[in-house]
Amino acid sequence: MKRSIWVSALIIGSCLAKAQAYTPLDIKGTSLYFIFADSFGGPPVEQGLGPCSTTRGSVDFQGWCNGTIKGITNQLDYIQGMGFEGIWITPVIKQFYGPDPDGRSGYGSSGYWAYNWNEIDPNFGTEADLVELSAELHSRGMVFVYDIVLNHVGPIHSTADLEQLVPFNKEEYFHTRGIGSMTFDQYAQGFARGGTRVPPPVQGIGPGAMCIEGPDGCNNYHCPVETGFGDPCPVDPTYLGADAPGPPDIPYCGVGDFVCPGYIEEQTIEGWFASLGDLNHSHPFVHDELLRWGKRLLETYHIDAFRLDTAPYVSKSFLSDFQAEVVVPILGEVTTGNWSFFKSFANKQDGPLKGLLNFYLQNVATPGFCGSFYPGAQLNLSHLGANIEVMLNSGEVDLDLTGNFVDNHDMPRLAVSCNDDMPRMKNAIPCCS
Numbered sequence: 001m002k003r004s005i006w007v008s009a010l011i012i013g014s015c016l017a018k019a020q021a022y023t024p025l026d027i028k029g030t031s032l033y034f035i036f037a038d039s040f041g042g043p044p045v046e047q048g049l050g051p052c053s054t055t056r057g058s059v060d061f062q063g064w065c066n067g068t069i070k071g072i073t074n075q076l077d078y079i080q081g082m083g084f085e086g087i088w089i090t091p092v093i094k095q096f097y098g099p100d101p102d103g104r105s106g107y108g109s110s111g112y113w114a115y116n117w118n119e120i121d122p123n124f125g126t127e128a129d130l131v132e133l134s135a136e137l138h139s140r141g142m143v144f145v146y147d148i149v150l151n152h153v154g155p156i157h158s159t160a161d162l163e164q165l166v167p168f169n170k171e172e173y174f175h176t177r178g179i180g181s182m183t184f185d186q187y188a189q190g191f192a193r194g195g196t197r198v199p200p201p202v203q204g205i206g207p208g209a210m211c212i213e214g215p216d217g218c219n220n221y222h223c224p225v226e227t228g229f230g231d232p233c234p235v236d237p238t239y240l241g242a243d244a245p246g247p248p249d250i251p252y253c254g255v256g257d258f259v260c261p262g263y264i265e266e267q268t269i270e271g272w273f274a275s276l277g278d279l280n281h282s283h284p285f286v287h288d289e290l291l292r293w294g295k296r297l298l299e300t301y302h303i304d305a306f307r308l309d310t311a312p313y314v315s316k317s318f319l320s321d322f323q324a325e326v327v328v329p330i331l332g333e334v335t336t337g338n339w340s341f342f343k344s345f346a347n348k349q350d351g352p353l354k355g356l357l358n359f360y361l362q363n364v365a366t367p368g369f370c371g372s373f374y375p376g377a378q379l380n381l382s383h384l385g386a387n388i389e390v391m392l393n394s395g396e397v398d399l400d401l402t403g404n405f406v407d408n409h410d411m412p413r414l415a416v417s418c419n420d421d422m423p424r425m426k427n428a429i430p431c432c433s
């Protein structure tokens with residue numbers, strides 16, 4: 001009797017301790033199944049090549065494929081059965097619903113267009129669903145990697161849009177580089193350029209950020225063939241106003257692409273990612289609120305690591321503060337082939353983050369195996385070999401926190417790059433996934 005009281009007291013004690021401080025699982029070296037939440041585990045008919053993808057782009061497309069958090073939880077046997085040791089899911093906080101009245105922005109079904117940072121999007125489910133998913137994973141010994149965006153919010157075209165945001169609902173929370181005498185409304189409206197309206201100072205994305213094969217690709221612009229994501233497309237260095245000169249169709253450099261004429265690193269940090277409102281982390285509210293938010297996510301959902309979207313568009317000092325606050329590894333999306341720039345985000349000595357997604361290898365791996373475009377590396381594995389050697393010899397980044405992959409949701413899937421060539425895909429996947 002005494003003994004059983006003692007035992008139950010001990011159990012209660014340890015349960016309380018657990019509720020207060022979850023001890024994250026170690027994600028080092030695990031294989032992760034990446035899930036685009038809106039496209040997975042929805043009602044059967046909407047999955048895969050169902051009505052969702054075939055109606056995309058047509059007038060009646062609702063912008064949501066109706067995948068849910070519960071749908072993921074229901075498929076954990078399947079995922080674990082394939083041998084995966086954890087999952088990474090796209091963000092599920094409340095999104096911009098789109099499209100905006102001018103049709104300039106689509107739908108936030110990707111999860112990267114947050115409008116309310118404190119709520120789970122009802123399209124995906126509830127807070128309880130996410131708690132349950134995490135608990136189910138952990139009961140299987142699987143790790144939970146959750147995707148976050150610290151750089152930007154959803155599309156912002158006016159002050160009225162801004163007012164709908166929670167909690168970043170004021171102009172002062174956003175970068176307004178080059179605003180001059182414009183009002184925020186004018187700034188967020190964007191300005192006419194080459195027949196389209198674009199938001200003000202852009203970050204390194206969009207046409208020209210990557211070399212695209214074909215008549216409008218790199219060769220047209222006399223790009224030097226050097227390794228590096230985004231090398232070597234031209235840029236418009238004074239892309240700050242309606243009178244900006246330069247080729248209207250190729251306005252951007254890739255991130256970290258310092259050899260791109262006119263590349264401005266400050267603009268990478270302070271520009272907007274197309275029309276997505278860019279958070280100003282120098283503002284004390286933005287800085288502190290994001291740190292609190294990160295902590296809250298961890299405490300509520302018992303996350304083992306974060307995947308960080310658009311990492312190089314955020315100042316390193318903020319990234320360091322955030323990494324220090326949450327402690328669990330953050331794997332940064334740094335889309336560059338510039339090794340020195342790439343490693344600087346997760347350098348063991350002084351890098352702001354603990355980990356990275358391995359774009360440095362992916363850039364040359366998929367072209368090497370499949371022949372997709374990359375200067376010099378198409379169907380040539382020497383580049384992959386060389387980059388692997390660079391990484392192995394450097395010792396500067398933690399290779400167990402560097403996520404290898406051959407495709408993701410921002411690029412053609414492997415079957416497309418590989419033209420359905422199964423032997424090539426079978427070679428590529430064990431290499432890099």
Ligand SMILES: *[C@@H]1O[C@H](CO)[C@@H](O)[C@H](O)[C@H]1NC(C)=O
Nearest residue numbers: 046051052053062064065066
């Ligand atoms: C998603 O759900 C909404 C609301 O029920 C529905 O209108 C829409 O057609 C669904 N989308 C797909 C792709 O089935």
Ligand SMILES: *[C@@H]1O[C@H](CO)[C@@H](O)[C@H](O)[C@H]1NC(C)=O
Nearest residue numbers: 174175176177270280282283
């Ligand atoms: C960012 O915020 C700080 C502090 O509020 C401000 O001084 C700075 O001008 C802002 N930067 C931009 C580019 O808007």
Ligand SMILES: *[C@@H]1O[C@H](CO)[C@@H](O)[C@H](O)[C@H]1NC(C)=O
Nearest residue numbers: 228256257258259338340341
């Ligand atoms: C690569 O990035 C570094 C900064 O980390 C920069 O100094 C260098 O010029 C970049 N190289 C290229 C080819 O863009």
Ligand SMILES: *[C@@H]1O[C@H](CO)[C@@H](O)[C@H](O)[C@H]1NC(C)=O
Nearest residue numbers: 376377379380381382383386
């Ligand atoms: C493959 O790339 C390497 C490194 O650039 C180069 O030396 C080699 O000639 C290439 N091989 C072929 C067959 O093009």
